[in-house]
Amino acid sequence: MNQIFLYASIFIGFLMLLAMFRAIAGPSILDRLVGANAIGSLTIPLLLLIGLLFHNVEMFIDIALAYALLNFIAVIASAKYFKKKKGLFDEP
C-alpha cells in the first residue's frame, strides 16, 4: 500500500511541474494565477499522501486544512489586487 501512495505522490509532484509551466509561461498575470491555484489544489492531497507515507496522518491533515485555507485567501487577495484596468495583459 505504501508503494501505491509513493507512486501517487511522485505523480502529483510531476503534475505540479506541469502546472508550474503554466505559472511561468502564462502570457497574462491571470494565467499565472490559474497556475498558482492549480499548484495549491495539488498540494492538499500531496500533503495527505506524505502524511500516510510517514504514518503520522493526523498532523498532516491539519497542515492540509490550513493550506487549503491559505490557498483560498491567496487567490482572493491576488484577484482583488489585480482588479486594476490596465497592465494585466498585453493589449492587442
Add this chain to the structure above:
Amino acid sequence: MNIVVTVLLAAGLFFFLVGIIGIIRFPDFYSRMHPAGMLDTMGLLLSMLAIAVYILFDHFSYLSVFSSLKILLIVIFVYITSPIASHAIMDAGVRAGLQPWTREDLTKEET
C-alpha cells in the same frame, strides 16, 4: 478494501491529470478556468475519499473516524471556496477587459 482505495486514488489522479493538461493546452485564460475548476472539485474529492477510506479501514478506532471526518471537512471547505476563488479570478479578468478567445483569433494565429 485496498482495491477500493487504489481505484479511488487512480480516479482522483486521472482527474488531476486531465485538469492539468486542460490548463496547459487551452488557448485562453477564460477557457483555462474550466479545467482549473474541475481540478479542485472532482480530483480532490476522489483522492481525499480514497485517503479517508484507507485511514478509516486501516485501524478502526475513534482517532481514525475523526481523521477521516476532518478530511471530509477539507473537501467540503474546498467545495465552498473553490467556486469563489474561480469567480474572483474571472472577475479580475473581465474587469481588466481581457477579451475571450474566438474563432477569428484561431485563423489569425494560423495565418
